[in-house]
Amino acid sequence: MIILMQFGATQAQIDAVCDVIRQQEVEPLVLPGEDRLAIGIPAALTADQRDHIEAALSTLAGVSKITQTSRPYKLASLEFHREKTTVEVKGVQIGPGHFVVMGGPCSVESYDQFYVSAKHVKAAGARIVRGGAFKPRTSPYSFQGLAEEGLKIMKQVGDDLGLVTISEVMSGDMVGLVATYVDILQIGARSMQNFPLLIEAAKSGKPVFLKRSPSATIDEFLLAAEYVLSYGNKNVILCERGIMPLDRSYTRNTLDLSSVPVLKEHTHLPVIVDPSHGTGVSKYVAPMAKAAMMAGADGLMIEMHPDPSAALSDGSQSLTPEQFAALMDDLRSLSGYCGLKM
Ligand code: PEP
Numbered sequence: 293m294i295i296l297m298q299f300g301a302t303q304a305q306i307d308a309v310c311d312v313i314r315q316q317e318v319e320p321l322v323l324p325g326e327d328r329l330a331i332g333i334p335a336a337l338t339a340d341q342r343d344h345i346e347a348a349l350s351t352l353a354g355v356s357k358i359t360q361t362s363r364p365y366k367l368a369s370l371e372f373h374r375e376k377t378t379v380e381v382k383g384v385q386i387g388p389g390h391f392v393v394m395g396g397p398c399s400v401e402s403y404d405q406f407y408v409s410a411k412h413v414k415a416a417g418a419r420i421v422r423g424g425a426f427k428p429r430t431s432p433y434s435f436q437g438l439a440e441e442g443l444k445i446m447k448q449v450g451d452d453l454g455l456v457t458i459s460e461v462m463s464g465d466m467v468g469l470v471a472t473y474v475d476i477l478q479i480g481a482r483s484m485q486n487f488p489l490l491i492e493a494a495k496s497g498k499p500v501f502l503k504r505s506p507s508a509t510i511d512e513f514l515l516a517a518e519y520v521l522s523y524g525n526k527n528v529i530l531c532e533r534g535i536m537p538l539d540r541s542y543t544r545n546t547l548d549l550s551s552v553p554v555l556k557e558h559t560h561l562p563v564i565v566d567p568s569h570g571t572g573v574s575k576y577v578a579p580m581a582k583a584a585m586m587a588g589a590d591g592l593m594i595e596m597h598p599d600p601s602a603a604l605s606d607g608s609q610s611l612t613p614e615q616f617a618a619l620m621d622d623l624r625s626l627s628g629y630c631g632l633k634m
């Protein structure tokens with residue numbers, strides 16, 4: 293529920309509205325607006341609580357309008373948090389006005405492979421290097437990642453090159469370990485509704501990069517973000533990475549770019565697009581990356597490998613360093629048109 297106050301409402305009138313809400317044992321959220329102030333109720337109300345509040349407010353001066361919020365998420369909602377969120381990590385801004393690129397291999401395979409990848413990421417002008425140390429693989433016989441060794445490589449390379457690092461954490465009990473080595477915790481698409489993991493990641497205090505599950509609705513996606521926010525971690529970054537495809541014979545997933553403007557309308561959180569997992573095919577990555585910028589995304593996550601044909605995971609969707617650099621050039625040209633800093 294949101295209560296819009298009249299223009300020029302007095303502090304006493306605002307306090308009176310807050311008191312009515314507190315009488316129902318829920319905390320009001322005062323939302324200063326450009327001209328008129330609003331008071332939100334982030335908690336889910338019972339029908340009785342709603343009736344009591346509405347009845348009491350109808351008698352109060354200074355109240356202009358009462359609207360029901362139809363969305364189940366509150367802290368993630370733009371209605372309750374009217375300023376867009378910028379997540380800042382080691383001087384890199386992820387949020388409106390900026391376009392950030394996270395590049396790097398699917399998996400950290402060795403020091404040399406990761407160092408060379410990160411050098412290319414940096415040379416192309418990207419600021420964040422990605423790489424998986426714990427890999428969620430469909431088959432237990434596929435390469436599972438270098439585990440802690442991979443995290444150590446990441447930390448060393450990130451520190452040496454001055455790049456922000458991001459890597460996936462797959463379970464709640466691993467959050468402490470991964471958070472020791474990397475700057476941003478990635479929650480993979482398969483883990484989007486692993487609620488104990490979301491809670492532990494939130495409590496770590498590190499920024500949380502949350503990937504949309506291939507079968508998640510927008511509400512489910514934002515409710516997963518709500519878990520992290522509700523445990524006091526405001527630094528949540530959303531990632532659209534493709535949903536269940538109708539036809540797997542051409543692409544691995546269907547990159548739902550329409551989710552970008554939808555998310556931008558309903559949440560204040562930054563939105564990143566991953567066209568690598570979104571398409572699964574390296575030649576489709578660049579066009580979808582550019583389309584993501586045009587759709588209003590705040591950045592991209594792109595898989596790039598020094599030698600995609602030799603990659604231990606996701607080589608078929610990984611760009612070569614040259615393709616990555618060319619894409620970065622194109623994005624820089626387009627960023628001016630969109631008024632974005634890169
Ligand atoms: C990844 O980014 O390495 C990854 C496994 O992605 P997703 O969780 O989107 O499949």
Ligand code: MN
Nearest residue numbers: 398595605606
């Ligand atoms: Mn991958």
